[in-house]
Amino acid sequence: MRTSKIPLFGALVMTALLAGTGARAETADEGDPIEGVNRAFYNFNDGLDKHFFQPLAEGYVKITPDPVRQGVTNFFDNVSYLNVIFNDILQGKLLLFVKDSSRFVVNSTLGIGGLFDPATSMGLPQNDEDLGQSFGVWGAGEGAYLVLPLFGPDSIRDVGDRVTSMLLNPLFYVSSIYTFPLQAVNAINTRANLLEESRVRDQAALDPYVFTREAYRQRRDFLIFDGNPPSTGLDEFLDEDMEESDTPGVLKVF
Numbered sequence: 001m002r003t004s005k006i007p008l009f010g011a012l013v014m015t016a017l018l019a020g021t022g023a024r025a026e027t028a029d030e031g032d033p034i035e036g037v038n039r040a041f042y043n044f045n046d047g048l049d050k051h052f053f054q055p056l057a058e059g060y061v062k063i064t065p066d067p068v069r070q071g072v073t074n075f076f077d078n079v080s081y082l083n084v085i086f087n088d089i090l091q092g093k094l095l096l097f098v099k100d101s102s103r104f105v106v107n108s109t110l111g112i113g114g115l116f117d118p119a120t121s122m123g124l125p126q127n128d129e130d131l132g133q134s135f136g137v138w139g140a141g142e143g144a145y146l147v148l149p150l151f152g153p154d155s156i157r158d159v160g161d162r163v164t165s166m167l168l169n170p171l172f173y174v175s176s177i178y179t180f181p182l183q184a185v186n187a188i189n190t191r192a193n194l195l196e197e198s199r200v201r202d203q204a205a206l207d208p209y210v211f212t213r214e215a216y217r218q219r220r221d222f223l224i225f226d227g228n229p230p231s232t233g234l235d236e237f238l239d240e241d242m243e244e245s246d247t248p249g250v251l252k253v254f
Contacts, residue, residue: 038147057191078114087129132158136224153216
């Protein structure tokens with residue numbers, strides 16, 4: 001994937017700091033018309049995470065070897081990959097469709113059901129496509145920002161992918177007696193993979209809600225435009241500061 005003009009992490013941190021300086025901005029965010037409801041759900045999710053999911057994930061990391069955790073990540077990435085292939089077609093990315101289909105077959109067979117990832121070493125890297133990205137490629141705007149209980153950040157444009165990704169996942173058609181333990185492991189493993197990101201958010205953000213919202217938006221734009229989202233006012237601000245700053249390197253940490 002191509003790199004963006006401004007490092008994504010830097011843009012997210014800078015956006016959060018700028019947005020958070022006024023606490024709750026005097027002018028409401030037009031893309032977040034139900035911010036009050038969203039904040040309530042955000043606080044609910046955050047409390048549940050800090051008192052349950054985060055400690056569980058930290059314990060999981062302590063007792064689970066890295067190769068095992070990587071195998072779990074590989075398996076669930078692979079079993080959900082049909083959704084990526086489906087959206088390759090919707091976006092007209094025919095070459096990517098062939099490559100992603102080949103990746104799925106290779107990892108499902110040589111990778112022993114996806115536990116291993118030989119496809120990457122064979123020149124078939126993992127891609128990330130979904131229905132929200134397809135709508136974005138077709139020109140659909142984000143719509144209202146949403147925070148869903150338990151699931152977290154979403155938007156009107158992106159929320160439909162929760163249905164298609166479920167229907168295209170082979171585990172959906174297996175009895176819940178077998179899949180519930182697997183999904184529980186997936187949830188814990190996914191949270192474990194995000195421990196460092198959540199620490200950065202907690203340390204850097206004056207307003208964690210705004211930080212999370214802007215991080216979500218920028219990541220979605222990054223994916224929709226294949227790593228080259230359109231320049232924003234924030235990009236220009238960062239460019240000018242890096243060119244004109246009297247303190248060389250002051251923004252390099254971003």
